[in-house]
Structure formats: C-alpha cells, structure tokens
Amino acid sequence: xxxxxxxxxxxxxxxxxxxxxxxxxxxxxxxxxxxxxxxxxxxxxxxxxxxxxxxxxxxxxxxxxxxxxxxxxxxxxxxxxxxxxxxxxxxxxxxxxxxxxxxxxxxxxxxxxxxxxxxxxxxxxxxxxxxxxxxxxxxxxxxxxxxxxxxxxxxxxxxxxxxxxxxxxxxxxxxxxxxxxxxxxxxxxxxxxxxxxxxxxxxxxxxxxxxxxxxxxxxxxxxxxxxxxxxxxxxxxxxxxxxxxxxxxxxxxxxxxxxxxxxxxxxxxxxxxxxxxxxxxxxxxxxxxxxxxxxxxxxxxxxxxxxxxxxxxxxxxxxxxxxxxxxxxxxxxxxxxxxxxxxxxxxxxxxxxxx
Amino acid sequence: xxxxxxxxxxxxxxxxxxxxxxxxxxxxxxxxxxxxxxxxxxxxxxxxxxxxxxxxxxxxxxxxxxxxxxxxxxxxxxxxxxxxxxxxxxxxxxxxxxxxxxxxxxxxxxxxxxxxxxxxxxxxxxxxxxxxxxxxxxxxxxxxxxxxxxxxxxxxxxxxxxxxxxxxxxxxxxxxxxxxxxxxxxxxxxxxxxxxxxxxxxxxxxxxxxxxxxxxxxxxxxxxxxxxxxxxxxxxxxxxxxxxxxxxxxxxxxxxxxxxxxxxxxxxxxxxxxxxxxxxxxxxxxxxxxxxxxxxxxxxxxxxxxxxxxxxxxxxxxxxxxxxxxxxxxxxxxxxxxxxxxxxxxxxxxxxxxxxxxxxxxxx
Numbered sequence: 001x002x003x004x005x006x007x008x009x010x011x012x013x014x015x016x017x018x019x020x021x022x023x024x025x026x027x028x029x030x031x032x033x034x035x036x037x038x039x040x041x042x043x044x045x046x047x048x049x050x051x052x053x054x055x056x057x058x059x060x061x062x063x064x065x066x067x068x069x070x071x072x073x074x075x076x077x078x079x080x081x082x083x084x085x086x087x088x089x090x091x092x093x094x095x096x097x098x099x100x101x102x103x104x105x106x107x108x109x110x111x112x113x114x115x116x117x118x119x120x121x122x123x124x125x126x127x128x129x130x131x132x133x134x135x136x137x138x139x140x141x142x143x144x145x146x147x148x149x150x151x152x153x154x155x156x157x158x159x160x161x162x163x164x165x166x167x168x169x170x171x172x173x174x175x176x177x178x179x180x181x182x183x184x185x186x187x188x189x190x191x192x193x194x195x196x197x198x199x200x201x202x203x204x205x206x207x208x209x210x211x212x213x214x215x216x217x218x219x220x221x222x223x224x225x226x227x228x229x230x231x232x233x234x235x236x237x238x239x240x241x242x243x244x245x246x247x248x249x250x251x252x253x254x255x256x257x258x259x260x261x262x263x264x265x266x267x268x269x270x271x272x273x274x275x276x277x278x279x280x281x282x283x284x285x286x287x288x289x290x291x292x293x294x295x296x297x298x299x300x301x302x303x304x305x306x307x308x309x310x311x312x313x314x315x316x317x318x319x320x321x322x323x324x325x326x327x328x329x330x331x332x333x334x335x336x337x338x339x340x341x342x343x344x345x346x347x348x349x350x351x352x353x354x355x
Numbered sequence: 356x357x358x359x360x361x362x363x364x365x366x367x368x369x370x371x372x373x374x375x376x377x378x379x380x381x382x383x384x385x386x387x388x389x390x391x392x393x394x395x396x397x398x399x400x401x402x403x404x405x406x407x408x409x410x411x412x413x414x415x416x417x418x419x420x421x422x423x424x425x426x427x428x429x430x431x432x433x434x435x436x437x438x439x440x441x442x443x444x445x446x447x448x449x450x451x452x453x454x455x456x457x458x459x460x461x462x463x464x465x466x467x468x469x470x471x472x473x474x475x476x477x478x479x480x481x482x483x484x485x486x487x488x489x490x491x492x493x494x495x496x497x498x499x500x501x502x503x504x505x506x507x508x509x510x511x512x513x514x515x516x517x518x519x520x521x522x523x524x525x526x527x528x529x530x531x532x533x534x535x536x537x538x539x540x541x542x543x544x545x546x547x548x549x550x551x552x553x554x555x556x557x558x559x560x561x562x563x564x565x566x567x568x569x570x571x572x573x574x575x576x577x578x579x580x581x582x583x584x585x586x587x588x589x590x591x592x593x594x595x596x597x598x599x600x601x602x603x604x605x606x607x608x609x610x611x612x613x614x615x616x617x618x619x620x621x622x623x624x625x626x627x628x629x630x631x632x633x634x635x636x637x638x639x640x641x642x643x644x645x646x647x648x649x650x651x652x653x654x655x656x657x658x659x660x661x662x663x664x665x666x667x668x669x670x671x672x673x674x675x676x677x678x679x680x681x682x683x684x685x686x687x688x689x690x691x692x693x694x695x696x697x698x699x700x701x702x703x704x705x706x707x708x709x710x711x712x713x714x715x716x717x718x719x
Binding site (some may be wrong): 092099100103104107123127128129149157159161162166174175176181185186187189190191195198199202203204206211334347 | 391392394395396402403476477480481495496574575576577579585586589592652664665666667669673676677679680681682683
C-alpha cells in the first residue's frame with residue numbers, strides 16, 4: 001500500500017513539473033506581456049472608457065452619491081477627457097484612491113489619468129515618473145481649528161495635536177513649517193481622509209491641516225461646521241492638476257489640452273448653453289477652437305475628432321461653470337475664485353492659444 | 356529547478372523592463388534621503404531631518420513594541436481564560452466560554468475598531484480628562500502618566516537589578532541540583548523575591564534615591580509633560596491581546612484536557628498533593644501540547660499588528676507606506692516588509708522550537 005502511494009506521489013510530482021515547464025515556456029515566449037503599453041489613447045479607445053483615479057470622497061472635488069454616481073470638480077475633468085475622446089461623458093470608470101494608493105495606481109497602469117487633488121512637485125514630476133502640466137486648481141495649505149480654542153494664527157499652535165493625512169505634501173509642509181517656526185506639535189496621522197475627519201471631529205486633535213480647498217469642503221461634513229474656523233495663514237504652494245505617466249506625449253497633450261480648452265472656452269464666453277450658437281460666431285478664433293473652420297486639423301492632430309472641444313463644453317461646460325457648480329458660488333462650499341480666476345480677471349488661470 | 360529559475364528570471368526581467376519604461380529610479384539608495392515627516396509615535400530619537408532608513412527603524416521598533424507587549428498580555432489572559440473555562444464554578448466557566456466565542460468569531464480589524472472608536476474615542480476631551488491615581492490622566496488623547504527622571508547614580512540600581520537576576524538563576528540551579536542529590540528543598544521562590552526586590556532597593560537608597568518624576572500638567576491644547584500612551588497604540592495593543600487570548604485560551608484548555616486522567620489519578624494515588632500534581636505532573640505534560648500551536652498564535656499576533664494602519668499607529672507598514680508614497684520605491688519597500696516579517700516569524704519559531712525542545716519529554 002505504502003509503495004503504491006509513493007509511486008502515485010512521484011507521478012503527480014512529474015506531472016506538476018511538466019505543467020510548470022509548459023507555463024514557463026509560454027511565459028518566456030510571450031515577453032510581449034510587458035506592463036501598460038505606451039499608446040494610452042489606443043488602449044482607452046480599445047476598451048471603450050477612461051479609467052480615472054479620483055479621491056475616495058472629498059465633497060466638491062470627487063464624491064459618489066447614494067446611487068454611486070460620481071460628481072465633483074475633479075470628476076468633471078474625467079468626464080471632459082471622456083467627452084473629448086468618445087463624445088460621451090459617461091464613458092468613464094472611477095477608481096477611488098487614497099493618498100497612498102494613487103501613485104502606484106497610476107504607475108502600474110491601473111488608471112489612465114489621475115485627477116485627484118494632486119500637487120505638482122519636482123519629485124513627482126521626475127523620480128515618480130509622472131507628467132504634470134495643466135494646473136486646474138491653485139491651492140495652498142491651511143489650518144482649521146475649533147473656535148473655542150481662541151487661536152488667531154498658526155504661530156500660536158505650539159503644543160497642539162495636528163491631524164494630517166499620510167502620503168501627502170501636506171504632511172511634509174507641516175513638518176517643515178513647525179520646524180522653521182520652532183513650534184512643537186504631535187502629529188496624528190491617518191491613511192484615509194474619512195479617518196482624519198472622524199479623528200478631528202471626535203477631538204483626537206486640535207488642528208486639521210490640508211489644502212485650503214479641502215478644509216472648506218471638509219468643514220461641511222463636520223457635526224457642527226460653524227464651531228470651526230480656518231486660520232488665515234497659507235503655508236505652501238499647492239498647484240493641483242491631472243497627472244499622467246511619463247513616456248506618452250500624445251496622451252499627455254490630450255489631458256493638458258482638455259484643461260486649456262476649458263479655460264479658453266471661459267475666455268471666449270462659450271458655455272454649455274450657447275456652444276451650438278457659438279459655432280456660427282464670426283470670430284475666427286472661436287471657429288477654429290470649435291473645429292468648424294474649413295479643412296481644420298484641430299482635433300485630428302491630437303488623435304481626436306475635430307469637434308472635441310465642442311463635446312467637452314457640451315458635457316461639462318467651461319472652467320468657470322465647472323468651478324461654480326462644484327466648489328464655487330453655486331455650491332455649498334462657496335470658495336472664491338481667487339487665484340483661480342482667469343488671467344484677465346485678476347487670477348492666474350491662463351491657457352495657451354488654440355492656433 | 357531550471358523551470359523555476361527561468362520563471363524567476365522572467366519575473367525580474369519583466370519588472371526591470373517596466374520600471375525602466377515608467378522612468379522610475381530603483382535601488383536602496385533612497386534610504387539615506389531626508390524623510391521630512393514626523394511619525395505619530397517614536398521610541399527612538401527622530402526628527403524630520405532623519406533619514407528614510409531611520410523612519411523604517413522607528414516603524415520596526417513600534418511593531419516590536421506592540422508585538423511583544425501584545426504577546427505578553429495575550430498569554431497571561433489566555434491562560435486565565437483557558438483555565439477559567441474548565442472551572443467548576445458555573446459563572447466563571449460560562450463567562451470564559453462567552454469571551455472565547457465572542458472574540459474568536461470577530462475579525463481582528465473589527466476588534467481594533469471597537470477599541471478605537473467604541474471605547475477610546477468616546478473618552479472625554481483632554482481638558483476634562485479623567486484623573487486617575489498617581490497623577491495619571493485618561494482622555495481621548497490617550498493615557499498621560501508621570502515619566503521618571505533618573506538622577507546621576509541611577510544606573511547603579513539597574514546594575515544591582517541585573518546582578519540580582521543572575522544570582523537568582525544561579526541559586527535556582529544550585530537548589531534543584533541539591534534537591535536531586537540529597538532530596539532537601541530550599542525556599543527558592545522566597546529567596547529570589549528577596550534578592551530581586553531587596554538588592555536594587557538597597558542600592559537605590561544607598562545612592563540617595565536618585566529619581567524624580569515629570570508630571571503631566573494641563574497646557575493650552577494638551578496635557579504637557581510626562582509621557583503619553585496614545586489611543587492608537589492602546590487600541591491596537593488591547594485588540595490584539597484580547598483577540599489572540601481567545602485562541603490561546605482554547606489551546607491551553609486543549610493542552611490540559613490532553614493530559615490523560617490516569618496521570619492525575621496516579622499522582623494522587625502516590626500521595627502527591629493536588630496543587631503539586633498540577634504543577635509537577637499535569638502542566639509539564641500539557642506544555643508539550645500547548646507550545647507548538649502557541650507559536651503560531653504568536654506569529655499571528657505579530658503579523659496582525661500590521662493592521663495598525665487602520666487606526667494610524669506608526670508601525671512598519673504604515674511608515675513604509677508613507678515612504679513608498681514619497682519616493683515611489685514600491686518594490687524596495689515591499690521587499691523590506693517581506694524580509695522583516697519573515698525574519699521576525701522565523702526568529703519567533705526558532706525561539707519557540709528551542710523552548711519546546713526544552714519542555715519536551717526527555718526519554719531516558
């Protein structure tokens with residue numbers, strides 16, 4: 001009996017070895033299985049949707065409603081990209097990512113573009129292998145405290161417990177700011193935004209720090225928003241914008257130009273409501289932009305249809321409309337345009353010409 | 356073998372190729388870079404100017420802290436509950452049963468959340484902290500307690516303590532040898548207690564009691580001064596201890612039940628007292644059954660400590676994740692994680708195997 005068992009075991013082992021060898025053989029043959037291919041646009045067209053990395057839930061920027069529909073400032077950028085490619089803003093799939101998950105998700109090719117309140121820094125632009133160009137929101141880091149603490153300036157925060165999300169530029173600016181001003185603090189660090197919110201709301205820490213836009217958004221989710229105030233100091237530059245992988249210039253151009261199209265549209269005064277009318281505009285700049293000029297190559301040069309800008313504006317409106325709807329005057333957040341006003345209106349949002 | 360080598364070669368080649376394409380730098384050089392962040396809890400000196408390598412060390416010491424204290428507490432609690440389940444007292448045995456069934460059937464992550472959100476987060480704010488004896492304060496910022504400040508000659512007390520422990524070991528060996536040879540017993544426990552407590556105390560007083568305390572006092576935001584054990588550590592430590600203790604209790608019960616009844620009866624027939632029967636006959640045999648599965652529980656506890664990230668405790672995985680995010684060195688960080696946890700597990704196994712061999716039945 002025992003001998004029989006052993007013989008059988010040997011047989012199984014032999015078979016396993018054969019299978020393994022076959023697998024390895026196949027693998028070595030199929031070296032073509034190297035990661036994400038360089039032409040992201042072709043991949044996206046082939047699968048029929050844009051995979052967009054967004055925040056896990058930052059109201060105004062990216063958050064799902066009760067039935068799972070995403071909305072927000074960053075989400076509108078995903079929709080705009082889909083509209084530019086497919087003429088259909090619904091062809092997006094969202095990947096909610098934490099601050100920590102977002103970079104590996106983009107590096108590995110799990111998402112095609114990252115529109116997730118991500119700060120453009122030299123480290124991310126180089127060592128991490130990403131490309132940034134369009135800045136869709138000029139932000140800066142701020143502090144939120146309870147009004148009851150009677151704190152008027154960030155310089156009075158020595159000894160405070162500070163809640164912060166890990167894996168962000170915020171975490172690093174915080175350390176630098178307190179060090180530079182010789183202040184003591186106890187960091188309370190979490191991975192997920194919801195965890196930081198809960199901890200701050202429960203009084204685990206005195207101070208909440210993140211980008212100021214984020215603070216306005218988060219304050220609304222607290223139990224008693226009016227008991228909290230945002231301190232005047234802005235301690236950093238946080239240019240937020242969509243990021244893509246290095247090594248695919250065409251895709252990089254598309255993502256950048258979708259943003260520039262939104263800015264240009266606001267410049268020209270083109271909105272969702274009047275875009276069809278504007279096609280008949282006598283202004284040659286507008287005609288060129290909307291792809292109605294004769295023999296135009298305005299879209300085909302990008303690898304898109306000539307009506308791509310029209311589709312984008314039809315789907316999400318111009319930059320001003322996106323801003324107002326999600327985070328500006330037309331939203332509960334009521335954030336001022338400030339730096340994000342057009343260059344012609346005292347801000348620094350500026351786009352290269354469509355020519 | 357060749358197939359395996361080819362497979363590994365292919366995986367490595369594919370990775371290198373993809374990294375090159377994604378323009379990601381690789382190698383372990385990044386460990387010398389400036390970290391630039393402050394971890395929530397640190398046992399060793401660390402500022403934002405320290406290196407990434409040192410940040411990983413901070414994470415490692417934090418992991419070790421929760422693993423060692425967790426194993427210690429879980430073992431004690433597990434033994435108490437395990438023996439409690441076999442108690443003749445209906446209430447004690449039912450309570451133990453309820454404890455085991457409750458904690459054994461809940462995922463450890465939920466137990467951690469229970470302690471963090473359900474117990475520690477609902478404690479009062481730092482300003483209305485609950486006062487405990489010895490100037491300790493309990494609030495939702497953790498447990499603040501006076502921290503000892505050692506004077507000039509305080510190290511002599513530690514030296515005396517170590518000498519006392521060494522002397523105790525020698526004494527215990529000598530007494531058991533003498534008992535083997537002559538049958539005479541020596542009051543070992545009492546002498547060891549006198550030695551370990553008395554000698555350091557004597558030195559402490561002789562050097563002029565060089566010890567003072569730094570008491571926590573209410574500051575503008577928090578209690579300042581003293582030491583604080585944060586709710587992150589406490590919830591993780593309590594959860595891992597309570598969770599693992601439920602498994603250890605069952606292992607202990609199985610071990611003791613596994614010693615055949617004949618052994619106890621034989622000991623009684625020889626006229627050995629019940630307390631000595633438990634200590635000299637039942638427990639040594641039960642230990643042989645208990646130790647191997649106990650080892651796996653220790654390994655589980657160590658590995659479960661990586662759930663720390665859920666409550667923001669700065670363990671190896673949490674800090675490694677932060678570094679991974681800043682540097683983009685996923686593969687290197689994951690490799691370090693694997694090596695550290697693997698080494699920890701192997702070391703624990705080696706130690707427990709040695710202990711098991713010592714406790715095993717020596718056949719003569």
